[in-house]
Amino acid sequence: MNRLKGWAESLRRDSYALYLAARNPQVSPFAKFLIAMIVAYILSPIDLIPDFIPVIGYLDDLLLLPLAIALVIRAVPEDVWHACRQQASNELTMETPYRTQVVVVIVLIWLIALAYFGSICLDWYINMSA
Missing domain, CATH: 1.20.5 (Single alpha-helices involved in coiled-coils or other helix-helix interfaces)
Structure with a gap:
């Protein structure tokens, strides 16, 4: 259970770090386009695989999104990604x-x-x- 919580927290942090990376001028327009597509897919009510199909319907949420995020992370310069990830960690743990x-x-x-x-x-x- 702790491993699942850690994975969910990592996904949350990386999603916020992607948002920060999209605002960074050092990130290529292609990577920004991919980030926009991922965010649009996350916010869209339409899935590639409808959720009402048992088990298979959740594959896009459990497999495709993390894979897409991993692809975009590779498109972002490494130093920018580490800075965005650190900033996301700091901001998400900060109590408001x-x-x-x-x-x-x-x-x-x-x-x-x-x-x-x-x-x-x-x-x-x-x-x-x-």
Whole structure:
């Protein structure tokens, strides 16, 4: 379990380091294009292999994304990559005083949205029953 947590943390750090590398002027336009494609794929609701296909549907998330990230890391100059990775490690481990407050605000927004949606569903149900 600790190995899986370490792998997930490494993926998180490397993803943030890729963001930092994309903003670095020493990185080639080709590498920046690859980074943009990976981010677009991560944010896209469309997968190469749909998730509803059992087991195989998660292969793109578990195998293709880490492989794509590894490819892009090779396209970034080594010294730039090490600097971006170090900066990502420093920023991700740094405690921000507002982190808890941001989480509370986001949870409140979700709770308000769910309560609103629930009230709409309840009104619809009452109107359908009458």
